[in-house]
Amino acid sequence: MRLSELIRISFRALAANKRRSFLTMIGIVIGIASVVTILSLGNGIKAATVKNLQADTQGQQTAEITFNPTSSSETDAGFKESDIALAKQTAPDKIKKVVIKHDKERLQVNGQLANADTMMSVTLVNKAKPNIQLNAGHGFSQDSLQADGEDAIISKKLAKKVFHGNAAALNSSLELGTKNYNIVGIFSPPKTPYSALDVDVLVPEKAYRAGQLSQEGRKLAITYTPGSDVSKLTKDVVEKLKKSGSERRSGEYSYFDYGELLKGIGNVISALTLFVSAIAGISLLIAGVGVMNMMYISASERSQEIGIRMAVGATPAEIMKQFLLESVMLTLTGGVVGLIVGALTAWVIAMFLPFKPVVTLGSVIGTFAISSIVGILFGLLPAKSAANKNLIDILKS
Structure with missing residues (x-):
């Protein structure tokens, strides 16, 4: 049938x-x-x-390369303008933009406090009232958040170590880079979200950036054209930086492969x-x-x-x-x-x-x-x- x-x-x-x-x-x-x-x-x-995870808000593919100094004394080491040019040379037809990203938390900075050099952990803020518990003094004003601001807030631990108390620390001078700050407040780390990070100093970001001779950062953000092989291209950039990067003798360049993470x-x-x-x-x-x-x-x-x-x-x-x-x-x-x-x-x-x-x-x-x-x-x-x-x-x- x-x-x-x-x-x-x-x-x-x-x-x-x-x-x-x-x-x-x-x-x-x-x-x-x-x-x-x-x-x-x-x-x-x-x-x-x-x-x-693979694209930014404009749908473009991005990646970040990190510089890790081999010595804690290399506080100023990071990416320079020459590194941006070097990265662009790797694949000029695939790389749309390369920018240096600046860290905002736990920056290890060598500054002057009470006329003595002191290594401090600095966190940059952009709010007049950061989420902290003040122990003495006051917080930031809107004017102090600008590039010409001169206010700083230090931890109770640092105030006790250097000035032996809050009263002596208030209105004292703090030097970071080429800029002098006036200590206007003391915060208590155990009562703030910064306690786990062991932060010593809080300063406005704009004021801090304006006082730095070098605008180096520890991260290099690369934006690629859509459809690019991000993993391969970024690895090529890392290899080029290892051979000719400005800080190749001061630390290591690394890249976390998001391609494997995505897979x-x-x-x-x-x-x-x-x-x-x-x-x-x-x-x-x-x-x-x-x-x-x-x-x-x-x-x-x-x-x-x-x-x-x-x-x-x-x-x-x-x-x-x-x-x-x-x-x-x-x-x-x-x-x-x-x-x-x-x-x-x-x-x-x-x-x-x-x-x-x-x-x-x-x-x-x-x-x-x-x-x-x-x-x-x-x-x-x-x-x-x-x-x-x-x-x-x-x-x-």
Whole structure:
């Protein structure tokens, strides 16, 4: 019997029991829809996470190279303008911008306090009221936050060490770089978020930058054109800096490869998505049992039809093909409907989330493959049972 004829007979048999076929198919629809929804949202999370980590706010790819001095006395060592030019020479057609980034916290600065050189940990602030607990004096004014500001706040620990108390420390002079500051306040590290960082001095960032002869920084931020191989290009820049960088003899240049990090994050998200999808896929097993039950009932109810077909020359193989085809048609139809429902559900859920779902070609192919496999596996025994019916027994009944 031709395949087209088998399909026509199978479709007619399923249509003869519309309600039973529909209720059986619902299980397949729910199972496939659940898996497709989870996979689509998981792929969306993965794509959004990788994109956010890989690109800046303008969608450009960026990377940072860090300079680590080998000696704690190298407080002024860092990237210079010559390093910017050197980095740009590595791939001028791929590198859009190179800038030196300045640290703001725990800067190790050699300054003068009470006419003595003192190594201090300095944190730069941009707020008139930083999140600190003042022990004496007052905080910064809006004017002191400007480039010509001269106010500084020191820790209670530093005040005790150098001035032996808060009273003597207030209104004393502090020299950092080429700028003199007036100590206007004392803060207590144990009661502030700076305590864990062991900060000695707080000064306004603009005022501090204006008082530095050198505008060197410990980080070099590189912006690449979209589509560039960030990992490879940045490694090339690091190698060039190691050979010709301005501070190559004073420390080391390093780069944290975000490409490997992104790959690891992507693998974790994919594994979690597949795990949750596998749990949701358990419903497909339950639906498969429903398909098997329906096909057994159908084979039992259609004994007369099977007997007539055998009497006119149908072979057991043809009977088996027909019932297998009915099972596969049922699960495939449920799979297609489940794919559509799952994709729509993912898009509806994503309306309340900061990313878009991603329905991949693999999900579509997987839907058809899983639906076919469920139809074959759970339709095989009922089809075999129908094919093995004895014509004499059917005629007797």
